Structures are given as C-alpha cells and as structure tokens.
Amino acid sequence: MMLSKLRALRLTALFQIALATLPLTCSAAASAQDWTYRVRPGDTLWDLGTRYLKPTVSWEELQNHNAVPNPYRLPPGQVLRFPIAWLRVEPAPARIVAVRGQVDISGGDGAAAPAREGMQLPIGSRIRTGADASITLAFADDSRLLLRENSELRLDQLSSYGATGMVDTRLRLQRGRSSNRVTPAQGPASRYMITAPTATSSVRGTVFRVSAGQGDDPAATEVVEGRVHVGNRHGQRMVEPGQATLSASAGRAPAPVQPLPAAPRIDEASLRLEPLPLLAAWQALPQARGYRVEVVRADAPDILLFARDTADTRIRIDDLPPGQLRLLVRAVGADGVEGHDSARDFRVPDGLPPPLTTAPVHGQALAQAHPRFAWAQVPGAAGSMLQIAREPDFLEPLAERRTDATRLRSPVALAPGEYYWRVASVDAQGLAGRYGQPLPLRISDAPADAGLQPAQAARGQLTLRWQAGADGQRYRVQVDRRGDFSAPLLDRETATPEISMKQPWRGGTLHVRVQYIDDDGYAGPFSQAQQIQLPCKLCYGVGAGALLLLAL
Numbered sequence: 226m227m228l229s230k231l232r233a234l235r236l237t238a239l240f241q242i243a244l245a246t247l248p249l250t251c252s253a254a255a256s257a258q259d260w261t262y263r264v265r266p267g268d269t270l271w272d273l274g275t276r277y278l279k280p281t282v283s284w285e286e287l288q289n290h291n292a293v294p295n296p297y298r299l300p301p302g303q304v305l306r307f308p309i310a311w312l313r314v315e316p317a318p319a320r321i322v323a324v325r326g327q328v329d330i331s332g333g334d335g336a337a338a339p340a341r342e343g344m345q346l347p348i349g350s351r352i353r354t355g356a357d358a359s360i361t362l363a364f365a366d367d368s369r370l371l372l373r374e375n376s377e378l379r380l381d382q383l384s385s386y387g388a389t390g391m392v393d394t395r396l397r398l399q400r401g402r403s404s405n406r407v408t409p410a411q412g413p414a415s416r417y418m419i420t421a422p423t424a425t426s427s428v429r430g431t432v433f434r435v436s437a438g439q440g441d442d443p444a445a446t447e448v449v450e451g452r453v454h455v456g457n458r459h460g461q462r463m464v465e466p467g468q469a470t471l472s473a474s475a476g477r478a479p480a481p482v483q484p485l486p487a488a489p490r491i492d493e494a495s496l497r498l499e500p501l502p503l504l505a506a507w508q509a510l511p512q513a514r515g516y517r518v519e520v521v522r523a524d525a526p527d528i529l530l531f532a533r534d535t536a537d538t539r540i541r542i543d544d545l546p547p548g549q550l551r552l553l554v555r556a557v558g559a560d561g562v563e564g565h566d567s568a569r570d571f572r573v574p575d576g577l578p579p580p581l582t583t584a585p586v587h588g589q590a591l592a593q594a595h596p597r598f599a600w601a602q603v604p605g606a607a608g609s610m611l612q613i614a615r616e617p618d619f620l621e622p623l624a625e626r627r628t629d630a631t632r633l634r635s636p637v638a639l640a641p642g643e644y645y646w647r648v649a650s651v652d653a654q655g656l657a658g659r660y661g662q663p664l665p666l667r668i669s670d671a672p673a674d675a676g677l678q679p680a681q682a683a684r685g686q687l688t689l690r691w692q693a694g695a696d697g698q699r700y701r702v703q704v705d706r707r708g709d710f711s712a713p714l715l716d717r718e719t720a721t722p723e724i725s726m727k728q729p730w731r732g733g734t735l736h737v738r739v740q741y742i743d744d745d746g747y748a749g750p751f752s753q754a755q756q757i758q759l760p761c762k763l764c765y766g767v768g769a770g771a772l773l774l775l776a777l
Contacts, residue, residue: 328360330350589667
C-alpha cells in the first residue's frame with residue numbers, strides 16, 4: 226500500500242513538471258520557426274512587410290503575430306518575429322568562381338556545355354569533372370564548394386529568403402569528392418546539405434570534405450573545422466573537428482567517428498618552393514596508403530591550381546601560375562579517409578615568360594665541351610639567364626650565367642654525359658622570370674670524325690620549341706617577317722610543343738607567336754610575339770662535332 230502511494234505521488238509530480246514545462250517547449254519550438262529582426266530607426270511595418278514577406282502575407286498579419294499595439298510607432302531596438310513560412314523565397318543560382326581542366330555543365334535537357342568562370346548555375350544543373358579537373362562554386366551566402374577530379378554533382382535546391390541572409394543550399398554528390406567551406410548560418414532556415422549515395426551531411430557553418438565512395442572505399446565525411454551532422458534513416462552521427470565517419474551502405478547507420486590521419490611532416494631540408502620547379506618531400510606515415518598533394522591560392526584556398534594523388538613521399542611541380550600560393554600535403558588512410566594538412570605558403574613571381582629555344586635541337590647529341598645555346602627575344606626582356614645541370618631539378622646547377630644576348634656558349638666545359646639546360650628572361654630590374662622546361666642534352670665522347678651532325682632530314686631546318694600546355698591541348702604557331710602576321714611564312718597546328726621549318730635563305734628578323742587550343746576547340750589568345758635574328762642561312766660546321774647551329 227505504501228509503495229503504491231509513493232508511486233502515485235511520483236507520477237503526479239512528473240505530470241505536474243511536464244505541464245509546467247510544456248509552454249516553454251512549445252514556445253521554443255515556435256521561436257525556432259521564426260526569423261527575428263531588430264527594428265531600426267525609420268522602420269515601418271509596411272516597409273518590412275514589402276521587403277521580407279511573401280505577396281500573399283499582409284503587414285497586418287505581421288502586426289498580430291508580434292502583438293504590435295501601434296503600427297505607426299516601432300521603437301528602435303524592438304525585436305520582431307517573422308515566421309519562416311511567411312518569408313519571401315527567391316531563386317539563388319550558384320556562380321562558377323574557378324575552373325581547372327575539362328568540366329561539363331548540363332541542365333534539364335541533358336545537353337552539356339563546357340564550364341566557364343562567371344557562369345550562373347540554376348537548380349537542376351549537373352556538373353561533371355574530368356580526370357585532371359576541378360571547379361569552385363560560390364553560393365548566395367558566399368559558401369564555397371570545390372568539386373574535385375572525376376566527380377559528379379547535382380544542384381538540388383538553391384534558394385534564399387529574400388534579404389534575410391538565410392540561404393537554402395542542397396546538393397547531391399553522386400560521384401567523387403568535394404571540399405566545402407560553409408558560411409555560418411544567418412538564421413533558423415539557413416541550410417547547407419550534401420547528400421551522398423549512403424548518407425547526408427548537413428552543417429550551419431564549417432570546413433569539411435565529403436566523398437561519395439569509390440571501389441572498396443566507403444563514402445566518408447571528414448571535418449576540419451566546426452561540426453557536421455551525418456545521417457540516414459538508420460542512424461545519425463555528430464562529427465567533431467579532426468574526425469571522420471564512414472558510410473558503407475544506405476542500409477546501415479554511419480560508422481562511429483574516427484580521428485583523421487595526422488599531417489605528414491614536411492622535410493625542410495629538401496623543400497624548395499622558389500624558383501620553379503617546386504620540390505617537396507615528407508616523412509612517411511605508417512598507416513598511410515598514399516598522399517594527396519594540392520596547390521591552392523593562399524587567399525582563396527577553395528581554388529585548386531594543382532592536384533595529385535601519389536604513393537610516393539616526394540613531388541615535383543614544374544608549372545604554376547604567378548601569385549601567393551599554398552602547398553598542402555595530407556595523408557590518405559587505408560579506408561580512403563584524408564587527414565590533416567601540412568601547409569606551406571610561397572610566392573610565384575609574375576615575371577617575364579620563358580623564351581622559345583632554338584638550339585641545340587631537343588635531345589641532340591653533341592661532341593663539343595662548350596656547346597652553343599640559343600633562344601628567342603622576349604618583349605620587355607633586358608637579358609637572359611642560362612642554367613645547366615646534371616639533373617632536371619636544378620638543385621645544384623653546374624653553370625648559371627646571365628647574358629644580354631640571345632645566345633651563349635656553355636661557360637664551363639661539359640664532360641661526356643647527360644645534362645639539362647633551361648633559360649629565363651631577365652627584366653630591367655634584374656629579376657629573372659619563369660624558367661622554361663628542362664631540356665635534355667647529351668655530350669658524346671665519340672671522336673670528331675664520327676659524323677655527329679644532324680640527321681639528313683634536319684639539314685636546313687629551323688626548330689622552335691615552347692612551353693607545353695595541359696594534357697590534350699594543341700598548338701597553333703605562326704612565323705612572320707613583318708610582325709603583323711597578315712601573311713605569315715608559317716601558320717601550322719601541331720600536337721607537340723615543337724615545330725621544324727625550312728630555314729629561309731634571306732636573313733633578317735623572324736617574329737614568332739603561339740596559340741594554345743583546348744581539346745574542346747576553344748582557342749586562347751596568341752602569345753606576345755618573340756623575335757629571332759637570322760643574319761645568314763643556317764650553317765653546318767664540319768670536323769669537330771658537325772652540329773646544327775644558328776649563326777646568331
């Protein structure tokens with residue numbers, strides 16, 4: 226009897242507590258569906274209704290909802306509540322901020338077009354990136370998404386709640402990987418969600434990565450900053466900074482969180498960030514199956530300039546655009562989870578472009594200890610810098626010599642063996658621009674009468690080379706006497722960054738310019754013309770090493 230009375234008293238107390246807290250719970254739920262606005266001097270209910278409410282909702286309803294006694298007087302600082310369902314909803318297309326490589330955009334009709342910076346993408350757009358491509362999108366609240374190579378993304382919902390700053394962004398990652406930098410939410414209706422095949426990640430402001438899963442790797446959500454809610458109908462996970470969760474199947478809840486792999490330690494002794502090529506090495510991590518290397522803009526880390534997955538612990542990057550850049554290296558675990566970044570900022574100078582080279586011919590074998598090198602004149606260059614090295618990284622050049630001319634013999638005697646050479650232009654302030662790509666050179670120990678002259682097909686030929694473009698690009702090269710290219714001596718397309726032409730008998734100046742053509746047919750502007758001086762016909766020496774030389 227005593228136990229039953231105690232039980233009854235306990236139930237009565239719980240019931241009374243429930244009744245007492247019910248209004249608070251309902252009030253919290255109601256306020257969670259309201260966007261709040263603090264009144265400013267000069268505000269009226271009419272103006273606020275026109276600015277924020279749907280056309281079907283009157284300002285009188287806003288007055289009643291907030292129990293405003295006098296609609297003609299709104300005290301500055303008063304808080305007004307706007308129900309989310311009453312707010313004006315408008316389309317908020319995404320904007321393409323940056324494109325690298327081949328990226329295709331398709332709409333509801335299925336027709337695909339190449340992505341271009343500045344394009345506006347509406348709801349329903351589908352984005353596909355190629356093997357060495359990426360795209361950066363900006364949404365209405367300036368949240369950013371970087372879609373990596375071999376990925377596919379669909380824009381399911383892109384809308385904003387008028388001028389409130391609240392944005393509803395819902396995306397579907399169908400293949401590949403994305404990196405996300407989400408602006409903190411401006412109100413209760415703000416939403417940023419990415420749905421992968423097995424789970425949905427939703428946030429209110431954070432930095433995180435999402436993988437759709439590939440092969441044996443499950444889908445994953447990796448959190449760098451903030452918190453991310455990951456779930457499906459079978460369960461939910463809250464992922465904190467420095468953690469990841471895997472989602473192997475839509476039929477199972479996301480796995481318990483796990484720590485991200487540690488950041489690899491960069492070997493400072495072997496790090497060379499300037500000049501290009503960039504060289505970096507790092508210590509191997511025992512649990513890593515590989516590493517992800519990226520170069521991004523330091524002021525906009527969601528714009529990807531270079532990316533490579535490698536099992537090695539070192540990398541060489543030959544070409545990067547000028548600017549303040551950032552090198553990122555992260556480990557990839559056995560399950561495909563990517564870890565914390567090691568980062569180094571560096572600068573690529575916005576200097577003169579590398580000159581076209583003319584001699585020696587690419588890969589030519591010479592029997593001279595002091596071969597002659599020749600190149601074109603870059604507009605605005607006050608001189609040139611020649612480097613010769615045993616290895617293509619130029620860590621310890623055998624020779625480095627500046628000259629005001631466009632030709633120079635090796636300042637050091639080169640013993641028989643394999644070498645590399647490259648040239649940079651120097652501006653009026655004495656600053657060297659970007660070096661051209663390392664070119665191989667072989668010095669032979671064969672006797673002089675061994676006939677080390679060019680092949681017969683190369684007699685009387687002028688060979689020009691230039692910087693290689695991206696994979697799949699073609700080149701259009703023009704050579705002209707007068708420099709206006711109205712009637713060029715040569716106008717040819719080629720798949721390789723090199724052409725040979727019959728050397729004109731008449732000497733003088735040749736003007737050369739190159740155009741890069743993408744694999745989709747898009748042709749960029751011609752480069753600034755460079756000049757080659759030909760005082761006389763190309764001559765072939767006899768005797769010691771009979772080479773192909775430009776008499777510059």
